[in-house]
Amino acid sequence: MAWLPFLHGSSDRFSADKFERELKAISTKILKNERKSIRYKRQFKQWRASILFYISILYTVLVAYEVIFVSHGRQMYIHLVGIPIGVLLCDLLYKKIFNIMMKRIEANLVDLRTQHQEKIENLKDLSNFNETTSLLKRFTDGEDLEALEKEQAEAARKQQEYFKLLETPPPVLSGAATSSLRPSSVFEPIMKLLLGEDEMSPNNRYALICTLCHQNNGLAPPGEVPKEVKYICIHCGYLNAPEKDQFPDVDSTDNDTKRIGDQVQLGISKIGDERRKEKNKET
Numbered sequence: 001m002a003w004l005p006f007l008h009g010s011s012d013r014f015s016a017d018k019f020e021r022e023l024k025a026i027s028t029k030i031l032k033n034e035r036k037s038i039r040y041k042r043q044f045k046q047w048r049a050s051i052l053f054y055i056s057i058l059y060t061v062l063v064a065y066e067v068i069f070v071s072h073g074r075q076m077y078i079h080l081v082g083i084p085i086g087v088l089l090c091d092l093l094y095k096k097i098f099n100i101m102m103k104r105i106e107a108n109l110v111d112l113r114t115q116h117q118e119k120i121e122n123l124k125d126l127s128n129f130n131e132t133t134s135l136l137k138r139f140t141d142g143e144d145l146e147a148l149e150k151e152q153a154e155a156a157r158k159q160q161e162y163f164k165l166l167e168t169p170p171p172v173l174s175g176a177a178t179s180s181l182r183p184s185s186v187f188e189p190i191m192k193l194l195l196g197e198d199e200m201s202p203n204n205r206y207a208l209i210c211t212l213c214h215q216n217n218g219l220a221p222p223g224e225v226p227k228e229v230k231y232i233c234i235h236c237g238y239l240n241a242p243e244k245d246q247f248p249d250v251d252s253t254d255n256d257t258k259r260i261g262d263q264v265q266l267g268i269s270k271i272g273d274e275r276r277k278e279k280n281k282e283t
């Protein structure tokens with residue numbers, strides 16, 4: 001079983017040796033039938049030619065004998081006409097029998113070839129043939145290296161974007177800027193003057209960018225800057241905490257550590273669930 005190494009020990013239900021035996025048996029039958037078909041065709045032609053040849057000789061001799069030595073009676077005419085008709089009928093019968101035999105062999109061959117094809121397809125399914133081939137193709141053609149390079153370039157680009165974001169000063173959104181983005185009414189400036197800026201507006205809130213994976217995690221609560229917000233990244237599960245929380249006081253250490261630990265655990269298990277779901281979807 002050197003040609004099916006990937007099947008060894010992979011499954012108890014599938015016996016590679018048995019499979020090979022079955023496949024071999026089918027192939028042998030196909031080969032036998034093909035040879036039989038060729039042999040029969042050749043024999044049919046040879047036998048027919050020989051039989052017709054000898055019958056023609058016998059017929060000629062018989063006719064000559066009757067013409068020379070026997071009186072020109074009714075019997076001679078019966079022989080003259082009857083023998084060729086008899087030979088023709090025998091020939092037709094011979095052809096008919098031969099055709100029936102050949103049809104049987106052909107039908108058997110079609111059946112065996114179908115069985116063979118089904119076996120091969122079955123083997124492909126069991127061995128994940130298509131996936132293995134595409135994997136091999138990827139790794140031998142260097143496609144995986146290209147993909148890796150792209151991935152790294154993308155990560156670098158994201159990092160650059162993040163640094164740029166950190167360098168730019170936080171936008172101070174005045175009334176003018178806001179009004180340019182939203183359709184405003186005549187009363188809006190008066191309302192702003194009376195009630196102050198709308199803190200709930202997305203224009204006045206900061207985006208929470210994870211410091212580990214640089215993914216967006218929505219908006220910070222109104223009036224708070226990202227540095228002061230403590231949250232767990234929904235993408236990678238990293239705990240983004242304000243600097244003061246990263247070096248907590250001795251007093252609050254125990255409780256906080258436990259709480260943060262729980263949150264991280266929760267975040268990680270969430271990520272794990274999401275990955276599992278994605279995997280299931282893919283499969």
Ligand SMILES: [Zn+2]
Nearest residue numbers: 210213233236
């Ligand atoms: Zn993250």
